[in-house]
Amino acid sequence: MRYQFVGTSELTQTPAVAVVIDVMRAFTVAAWVFARGAEKIVLASSEDEALALKRRHSEWIAVKDGAPSDGFDEVNSPARIAASDLTGRTVVQKTKAGTVGALAVADAPLALCASFLVADATARFVRAHQAEQVTFVVTGDDGRADEDLACAEYIGHCIGSDSVDVAPYLQRARYSDAAADLTEGLHRGYKGIHVDDVDYCLEVDRFPFAMLVSREGPLTVLRPVAVAVE
Incomplete structure (x- = not known):
């Protein structure tokens, strides 16, 4: 099996198999959304689309990057989502990186979203x-x-082997610029970050499901798929 690692803007064609990675924090949040009982996540292309979906479906939960804002129910924080009861709910998610990448490959025959939690x-x-x-x-x-990149490389190695040491990959993630940015934002009192978010993003293999992207009518939807232990 061959692997390639590309940024969203580097996609020149729809891949046959795509695994979209956003560790901090979109797909760590998504994993917790499903762990807290949600049925599906609708991936929005813009905040305006997310709010329009929320207006049409008042019972849906709208989540976005950044600080809390009118019309959205929650921010893109795994620690905050982990404290929510989302049983049977639909969540609309819009982030600046993760959801953009997922939408870019939604027409692939097989597209998954991932973080360390579901690696x-x-x-x-x-x-x-x-x-x-x-x-x-x-x-x-x-x-x-x-x-x-660390999470993607870890998953790639796990595809080919059942005994991969995750420690070096987690260390890279812990000392990444994204982790530093979250910590700095917390120190500045930024309201879109929880004190435990970085630690939540560094949990490994917490959940036994993959997260599958597909088109459902006009919507791009993320759903959990149980994966049996080999």
């Missing part, structure tokens, strides 16, 4: 499909974010 399940799901090539879409910093 092993994602690797096993991809392995079961016996793909010839996997395109990892590294969404942070236009393909250069080390926390996303």
Whole structure:
């Protein structure tokens, strides 16, 4: 199996198999959304689209990057989402990097979103499909974010092996620019960050599901898919 690692802007064609990575924080949040009982996540292309969906479906939960703002129910913080009861709910998510990458490959025959929390399940799901090539879409910093690259490389190695030491990959993520930015934002009192967000993003293989992207009518939807232990 061959791998390539690209930024969202570097996608020149729709890959056969795509794994979209956003560790801090979109797909760590997404994993917790499903762990807290949500049925699906609708990926919005803009904040305006997210708010329009919320107006049409008042029972849906709208989540965005940044500080809290009118019309949105929650911010893109895994620690805050982990404290929510989302049983049976639909969540609309808009972020500046992760959801953009997912929308870019939504027409792929197989597209998954991932973070460290679902790394092993994602690797096993991809392995079961016996793909010839996997395109990892590294969404942070236009393909250069080390926390996303580390997670992508870890998943890639897990596809080919059942005994991969995650410690070096987690260390890269912990000392990444994104982790530093979250910590600095917290110190400045930025209201879109929880004190535990970085630690939540560095949990490994917490959940036994992969997260599958698909088109459902006019919507791009993310759903959890249980992956059996081999």
